Amino acid sequence: MPPHASYSSPRPSACPGLWRIVSALDGGICRIKLPGGVLLAQQAEAVASAAERFAGGVIEATNRGNLQIRGVGPDHQGLVAALLAAGLGPREAAGDDVRNLMLSPLAGLDPAMVLDVRPLGGQILDLLEGTPRFHALSAKFALQLDAGERLAMLDHPHDLWLSVLELEQQPWLAFGLAGSLGESDVLGAVPFSQGLTLVRAMLERFLDLATPTQSRMRHVLQTCTAADFIDGLGVALRQDPAVLGWRRPVRPVTWLGALPQRRGVALGVAPPLGRLTPAMLREAARVAREQGDSSLRVTPWQSLVLPNLASGGIDQAQHSLMTVGLLCHAAEPLARISACTGASGCAKALSETKADAVALAALLGPGAPASVHLTGCPRSCALAHTAPATLLARAPGHYDLYQRDPRLPGFGALRATDITLNEAGAMLDLPTEHLDD
Template identity: 75%
Template sequence: MNPSLTPDISPRPSACPGLWRIVAARDGGICRIKLPGGLLLADQAEAVADAAERFAAGVIEATNRANLQIRGIGAQHQALIELLLAAGLGPREAAGDDVRNLMLSPLAGLDPAMLLDTRPLAAQILEMLESTPRLHQLSAKFAVQLDGGEGLSMLDHQHDLWLSAIELEQRSWLAFGLAGCPGANRALGAVPVEQGLALTRAVLERFLDLATPEQSRMRQLLESCSVEHFIDGLGLTLRRDAAVLDWQRGKASVSWLGTLAQQQGMALGVAPPLGRLTPAMLRGVARVARELGDGQLRLSPWQSLVLSNIDPARAGAAQAELRALGLLCHADEPLARITACTGSSGCAKAQAETKGDAVTLSALLPPGALASVHLSGCPRSCAVAHVAPATLLARSPGRYDLYSRDARLPGFGALRASDLTLKEAGALLDLPTEHLDD
C-alpha cells in the first residue's frame, strides 16, 4: 500500500462522491468512478467488480452521467481506492478527479451519423481539467458536454457548458451554449473545431473570474451576470451570425438498447435493471466485450452500457449471453423504461423503497406502454439529470404522487394524481405516451 495515498476530500468540501471522496449513506460509503468519456476497459471492469466484492456490499451502479459508483463500502477506504487507481480509473490527485465531468456519446468516434470524432478533443479537455490547478476550483458538479452530432446522444441533460458539432460552408465548427443543453437551447456562438480547447478553457476561466463562492454552477452565475457580459470577456473571436444563432441541434434518432449501427460493424446496447450491476454481472459483460467485441464497455447517460465493435455474425450469441446475465437488451421491456433513485434502504431522505417499487410497477405495465417514468423517493430527484416524461414522487411507503412533464411548469411538471398505490399508478401509466409527455 502506498502510504502517500490518503482518501481525503478535495480542496473544497462537497457532498458529491468521487474516487477519492467516499461519502456516507444509509447503506454504507459511496465511491464514484468518473470514466473518461464513459469508457471502461474490460480489465478495469473486472477491477471494479473486485473492489465492490472485497471492500463493499457488491452493489455497482451505472449513473446518469455515464460513470460508475460502488455502494455499501465498509471501513477499508484506502484499499479500495488503491485497487481502483492501480487499474487506471483515476488520477493520483483528488482535485484532478473532481473536475473530470465531460460527457460524450457512447458511440463517440463510431456513430455513422457523427459530424466529428470528439475523442481527440475530449482527451485534451480532460488533460487540461486534470492538470490545471486553477480549474480544480470548479465544483465537483460543474459539467461539460461535447456532442459530435451522433445519432446516439443524450441531448436533454443540463450542462454548465455544452459544445456541439455543426457544418458551415463545408467546415467543422463547434457551437456552444451555457447552462443548458443542445436539445433545447440555441447556440450562443461558434468557433472552428481546432479552437475547441481554447474555447473550453476561456469559458471555465471566465466563470472562475466572475463567480462568487456561492455560485458553483453556471446557471447561478447567469442570474446576476448577463450572457453578453460573460461572452464579451472570453477574449476569443466568435462566430455569432444567423447561421449559428438560429441553429438548432436535431433530435437523437437512435435507441440506446439493442443492436446499434457503427460506421463499420455494430455495437450492442444493454442495461442493468434500474442501473444496478452485481460483480458477477459486470465480470460477465467484460468477458463478452473481450471475447466478442473490442474489449471496451462504454457507459451511457441512460444508465446503460454499449459494447462496441461486436462481430455481427456473433451478435445473437452475445445478446443471449448478456440476457442470461440479467441485462435488458430491448427498449420495449417495461423495466428498461423505468428509473428509480436509491430509495429508503440506502438514503435517509427517501420516503419509499423506490427500487423495489419500480420492479413491482414494471410488472403492471405492458411492453411499450410509456416512454419513461422515474420513481423519486424525495423532491430532490438527484438520480435523474432531467425531468422524466412521468415522475412518481413518494409521499409514504408504497404511495406516490404522479406528475407529467410540462415545459411551462417548474419542477416535475403538472400534478396528475395524488396518493396513488402502485396498482393505481400503473393503471394511469398504461396510456399512450402523448397523454403524459407534454
C-alpha cells in the same frame, strides 16, 4: 501504490468521489469517473472484484456515464488502492472531481457524427485535471462535447455544451451555457481547431465572475447576461445567423440492442434500475474481450455499450448478457423505469423506490410512457432531466403522479395524488391524454 493513494478527501463536497467516500444508510459510496464513459474490460473486472472485496457488491451506473460502488465498508484505503491500480483514478487527486465531460457513448464510431471528438475530449479532460485553478470548479460543474451522434444525451443540462456543426464544408464548434443540447440557444461558434482555447477561456471567465456562492453557470448568469459573459472571453466568435439559427438535430434515440456504427455494430444493454452486479460486469467484460475491442462504455441512460462487436456475434452476445440479468430490449418494462436509491439507502426517501419500481414494471403494459421515474423525495437526484412521467413518493408504496409539461417547472403537471402502485400502473397504461381524467 501510486503516490496519492493514501490521499483522503481532497476537497469538501457532498458528492461522492474516488477518495471522498460519502456515507449512506447502506454504507459508503465511492464514485469512479470514467473518461468519456470508457471502461476497459480489465477495469470492469477490477471494479467487480473491488465491490465484492471492499463493499456489498452493488455497483451503480450513474446518469453521467460513471460508476459508483455502494455499501463500502471501513477499508477505504484498500478500495481506493485497488481502483487506482486498475488505472481508474485521475492523474492527481485534486483533479478527481472536475473530470466531468460527457461524450456520446458512440463517440468516434456513430454513423451520424460529423467527426471524431475523442481527441478534443482528451485534451479537455487533460486541461481540467492538469490546471490547478480549474480544480476550484464544483464537483457538479459539467461539460458536454457532441459531434451530432445519433446516440447522444440531449436532455441533461450542462454548464457548458459544445456541438460540432459543418459550415462551408468546415467543422465549427457551437456552444451554449447552462442548458441542454436539445433545447438551449446557440450563443456562438469557433473553428473546431479553436475548441480547446474556447473551453479554457470559458472556464477562466466563469471563475473570474463566480462569487463563492455561485458554483454553477446558471448562478453566474443570474448576475451577468450571457452576452456580457461571452463579451469578456477574449476569443473571436462567429455569431452570424448560420450559427445563431442552428439547432442540433434531434433524432429518436435507442440505447438498447444492436446499435449501428460507421463501421461495425455495437450492443447496448442495461442493468435493471442502473444496478450492476459483479457477475454482470464480468460477463460484459468477457463478451467485450472475446467479441469486441475489450472496452465498454457507460452511458447516461445508466446502461452499457459494447462497441466494435463482430456483427455475426450479436445474438450470442445478447444471449450471454441476458443470462446474467442484463436487459437487451427497449420494450422490456424494466428498461423503461428508473428509480433513485430509495429508503434502504437514503434517509430522505419516503418509500422503497427500487423495489416499488420492480413491482410497477410487472403492472405496465404497452401504453405506458417511454420512461417512468420513481423518486423518493423532490430532489430527484437520480435523474438529471424530467422524465415523461414521475412518481414522487409520499409514503411507503404511495406516490403522486406527474406528467412532464415543458410549460411547467419541476416534474410537470400533477395528475394524481397519493396513489398506490396498482393505481399508478393502471393510469400509466392509458394513452397520455387520459392521465387528465
